[in-house]
Amino acid sequence: MYIKELSVINFKNLEQVELEFSHKLNCFIGNNGVGKTNLLDGIYYLSFCKSYFNSVDSQNIRHEEEFFVLQGQYSRLDEDENIYCGFQKGQKKKFRRNKKEYKRLSEHIGLLPLVMISPSDTSLIMGGSDERRKFMDSVISQNDRQYLDQLIRYNRALLQRNNLLKYFAANRVFEPDNLEVWDAQLVMLGEKINKRRQEFLGELQPIFQKYYDFISDGHEQVTLEYQSQLNEGDFEGQLKEALQRDRVLQFTSVGIHKDDLELKLGDFPMKKMGSQGQKKTYLVALKLAQFDFIRSVNQAMPILLLDDIFDKLDGERVEKIVKLVSGNTFGQIFITDTNREHLDQIIPRVGADYRIFRVTDGAVTENGNNNGGEPKVVENN
Numbered sequence: 001m002y003i004k005e006l007s008v009i010n011f012k013n014l015e016q017v018e019l020e021f022s023h024k025l026n027c028f029i030g031n032n033g034v035g036k037t038n039l040l041d042g043i044y045y046l047s048f049c050k051s052y053f054n055s056v057d058s059q060n061i062r063h064e065e066e067f068f069v070l071q072g073q074y075s076r077l078d079e080d081e082n083i084y085c086g087f088q089k090g091q092k093k094k095f096r097r098n099k100k101e102y103k104r105l106s107e108h109i110g111l112l113p114l115v116m117i118s119p120s121d122t123s124l125i126m127g128g129s130d131e132r133r134k135f136m137d138s139v140i141s142q143n144d145r146q147y148l149d150q151l152i153r154y155n156r157a158l159l160q161r162n163n164l165l166k167y168f169a170a171n172r173v174f175e176p177d178n179l180e181v182w183d184a185q186l187v188m189l190g191e192k193i194n195k196r197r198q199e200f201l202g203e204l205q206p207i208f209q210k211y212y213d214f215i216s217d218g219h220e221q222v223t224l225e226y227q228s229q230l231n232e233g234d235f236e237g238q239l240k241e242a243l244q245r246d247r248v249l250q251f252t253s254v255g256i257h258k259d260d261l262e263l264k265l266g267d268f269p270m271k272k273m274g275s276q277g278q279k280k281t282y283l284v285a286l287k288l289a290q291f292d293f294i295r296s297v298n299q300a301m302p303i304l305l306l307d308d309i310f311d312k313l314d315g316e317r318v319e320k321i322v323k324l325v326s327g328n329t330f331g332q333i334f335i336t337d338t339n340r341e342h343l344d345q346i347i348p349r350v351g352a353d354y355r356i357f358r359v360t361d362g363a364v365t366e367n368g369n370n371n372g373g374e375p376k377v378v379e380n381n
């Protein structure tokens, strides 16, 4: 699956842009702040009906304007697909597939699989456990509605149980029967979620390891492990055991809402001991493993967006990544960078079909390709 053409009006700093892409490798080159990431975000938006960076849609409209429009022409399973998104201040967002408007945006998610790797993803390593749970949940639930439903129900039961614990404390009462209703829900749903997360990590772990070893040339020993209190023993028993503590704390201290991923470099936490390049390598390997997982559960090949990939990584690692993603196991790729020289060194060695676009404040121009023709100049505004 790939995007053939993108048209943008008033999305963030992009006033009007129309671009035709290579089915394989596309690069956006330009100085800081010119809109390279915004172009990737426009493509991300067409897959997920929202920005990767800013969930407030009115802030994604170009300053001083009233609306934005994003449109993509795709080739998916050998069929053409036209995806339109229009958002006007104060109105509901409009999302259309081949001119037909979706009733619910969730119907669109999964149609155009895509993985973004961005510098902001370092929160996966540096942030709290909630970031890593969000990562697991968003990847699994993209293609598993049942899991999403279980997660929503679990969180609802957890909220009710916590409210009840607060009520007990405020009113100096204790009603075990009422609590048991929520305990039963948490146990039933929590065990299912734990099992699914275990399966997911079981699939992800070896792929992640393979990618890390490949990119680092086997220089470092890293591990990725799923941690859950539910792996330590029976959840129901743990809830009972923690009851007195939970009543004091006025919240539920055991359950899958405490799960985490343990990320290690050798015997130490990656967060504390990893260099910036090692953390970035870890992140890229994790996201590429995510790509493999999404590809395995989708009919269509996902698009890969690599934002600022050259930052913090040495030339050898970058070249390995670009070579890897240019191969047949990956599909269409978008790369952003501030420095054209990096790409000029790597691209000829990679040998894939490519197009390079120069992004400046106010214009995106094609700046090189290997499809035989003159670079096509597409002016912004």
Ligand SMILES: Nc1ncnc2c1ncn2[C@@H]1O[C@H](COP(=O)(O)OP(=O)(O)OP(=O)(O)O)[C@@H](O)[C@H]1O
Residues within 6 Å of the ligand: 011, 012, 013, 014, 030, 031, 032, 033, 034, 035, 036, 037, 038, 039, 059, 060, 061, 062, 063, 308, 336, 338
């Ligand atoms: N709603 C908006 N209207 C106008 N400009 C916006 C809007 N939202 C973001 N911007 C601008 O977009 C620019 C950032 O663009 P982007 O993140 O795409 O830059 P970049 O080319 O990827 O830069 P870098 O190389 O630093 O990562 C900023 O100058 C920001 O102020």
